[in-house]
Amino acid sequence: MYKLLLCWRYLRTRYIALASIISVTLGVATMIVVNAVMAGFSNEMEQRMHGVLSDLVIDGHGLNNIENPDFLMDNLRQAAGQWIEGMTPTVQVPGIISYMANGQLRQLQIMFIGIDEATHASVSDFSKYLQHPENRKQLSFQLRDGGYDVRDHQVGDKAPLRSDMEQAGWKWRRIMAERQKAMTATQAHEMGHETQERTS
Secondary structure (H helix, E strand, O other): OHHHHHHHHHHHHOHHHHHHHHHHHHHHHHHHHHHHHHHHHHHHHHHHHHHHOOOOOOOOOOOOOOOOHHHHHHHHHHHHHHHOOOOOOEEEEEEEEEEEEOOEEEEEEEEEEEEOOOOHHHOOOHHHHOOOHHHHHOOOOOOOEOOOOOOOOOOOOOOOOOHHHHHOEHHHHHHHHHHHHHHHHHHHHHHHHHHHHHHO
């Protein structure tokens, strides 16, 4: 107890020592917090990158690339099957997409990626971001007639309700088709009415 009392009496009379202790404490605490934040960020970044990119990519040469990927994958399984968690063939083709926006033609460089639905889920986390349970079980991009997640399945029951997802899939496609049909009919009717006014 006398040690604490002695330290307290010493620090009360010498403010420079007290300021030094406080500054060192704040510096160490800041360093611990920054290291923890950066470690969490780098870990999250590694997980996200690993969910999109494979550990190993085998690329072919020329325009045809790998002509028989199944043969190559079978050979790899025979040679190192115990260390391979998953494999899938993909096709990547660069392209340009053109579209009109606000009356201006715009172009963007894009990358088309062709995947094998049966095996792509074994090398990526893509399927867990799909919004229908059946599409997550077996990676699929098929539109479904209802059954989409009204709550984010990654968050659970505490996720906010997304009522718009009740109309997702084919329901939304039918609604949009009806709207487009009605809009086209309205535009055709208005153009016919304008033509009659001009002729009369």
